[in-house]
Amino acid sequence: MSQFAINIIFVGASFLIYILIAVWAKAGSTKDFYVAGGGVHPITNGMAIGADWMSAASFISMAGLIAAGGYANSTFLMGWTGGYVLLAMLLAPYLRKFGKFTVPEFIGDRFYSKNARLVAVICLIVASVTYVIGQMAGAGVAFSRFLEVDATLGLIIAAVVVFIYAVMGGMKGITYTQVAQYCVLIVAYTIPAVFISVQLTGNPIPGLGLFSTHVDSGMPLLSKLNQVITDLGFNEYTADVDNKLNMVLFTLSLMIGTAGLPHVIIRFFTVPKVADARWSAGWALVFIALLYLTAPAVASMARLNLMTTIYPDGTAAEPIQYDERPNWIREWEITGLIQFTDKNEDGRIQLYNDSEAFQSEADARGWKGNELVVNRDILVLANPEIANLPGWVVGLIAAGGLAAALSTAAGLLLAISSAVSHDLIKGSINPNISEKGELLAARISMAVAIAVATWLGANPPGFAAQVVALAFGIAAASLFPALMMGIFSKRVNNTGAISGMLTGLGFTLAYIFVYKGWLFIPGTNNLADTPENWVLGISPLSIGAVGAIVNFAVAFIVSNATEEPPVEIQELVESVRYPRGAGQAQDH
């Protein structure tokens, strides 16, 4: 059977399951649509959060980033998991006790202000839409590679599938579909990693294989990898970084951003009890960790495999002939994500680090520059092929990558649609809207969001990495501090919260735009985006953490200069702190 047919079978079968679940779990009421009837078990919910959280960025891109950056990019591993500790202790149980549907609703009620709710809606929509674009684009790329269709067609197929189950099912449909998607994506991620770990280290658990002995050389795997890549002029994989302040702030931004992303928070409204909200966060992290503990192993092993593919006789010997390159290089070359230029015209593939330090050795070997450019994002998708694994594993990876992208897209779309229909329309424009009307508005806004995201995904504005940083920066600098202060302080009032959110957001956006261009328009940046220009060496990607601190500070200062919140608001804060009585919230 051809690889194409295998891919079709795996992707087709997984989609059939998702759609069947969506039809089976069709939502009846608005409550069902938003929060799955409040009756989801913590383990089930944890699994759904896992699928919701692990997007194309986690599944497809993260291992590639770690492979390229080594220790320095551990920030993604810590940042995208550490946020759950904050969620479990600082937000989830209290928001569950509050017992409403959406994040802006809490902010609006707690800060007794429609404007606060509106600001929260804006933050939510900007953060979520930017994230959806990335997911749709990722799904489009995966489709086009594995189904051998062009990128636009792949994107449209993805949009149709997301539309069907998100719009039909709402939260209940999404919750159970996401459980299925979690299973698909974790199996898809783990199986090739196990194969590769056994090949390289003899250890079937990739996370342990990472710190085991490399079978062929008898050295520890990481020492072997360090040796191979430093021979070719790259930095050591495990090398420490100099700019620790930036590393700390970047990790902190990812953590706070994780805790502040509304599509994850909304999940904690779906458990029956406050105690379950705490357990849910724990289970979510367990399921996320299954992938996150494997990812660094995938990263280092794939990097080593790539190097040994190009230099089969060791780094001191000549690399392979271009004409004898393995099939996976040929196929990825078609997509343009691997590019080869024979700079010294010897017919071989010289892959090394074009740095000044390595110049003399390159000259001595007759190398005229690095000849192979490999896009980092293909690493996980190409991984089974690099390791010569059977065709069905490749099909599985295709299904897994799509599951990751689509599940996150669906969760984000739900957060967007509930913000529009519930917070914007019912909360401000037309409070008397019927339940049916609200449900219809939710579905229409979902469809609009899908259309916008698909269109932007088909016309990528070319700033994917910045967009992700922006989504985290916005969530970290605006939503998280407002939510946390709403629970932990009785003194912060409406004026304080609104000024905090606006300055936190404004500060973060301004810092990003100064280096990345205003509204990301190329050429409009005031300073070049290089470490020498960054204030105190803080990169625009890390600024969200500083924005959050600004938000906290402004909110406290302004609140203390203005009047106390009314007594009933202080009582509301009091009530979210105590679990008893949360059950009532489900019954209306």
Next chain:
Amino acid sequence: MSVGHSYDAEKYWKANLRLIFGSLIVWALVSYGFAILLRPMLAGIPIGGTDLGFWFAQQGSILTFIALIFFYAWRMNKIDEQFGVHEE
């Protein structure tokens, strides 16, 4: 509201804050401490071809986070019961 006496309610909240504070110290210590800022100090402890700081950055911190959340959930549910604010 059936929180009971306000005195107890205050003690309950203090107990929660203490638990959160302690947990977050550990949270910061393993990630920002061991994995980043204190890594050079842990360089002498070898593990599988690298050092302990690298392990904390790529695996140890994640495992600690999981343990922290479950510990917090377990401990907090106990405290809920102790103060009588748990749900039936």
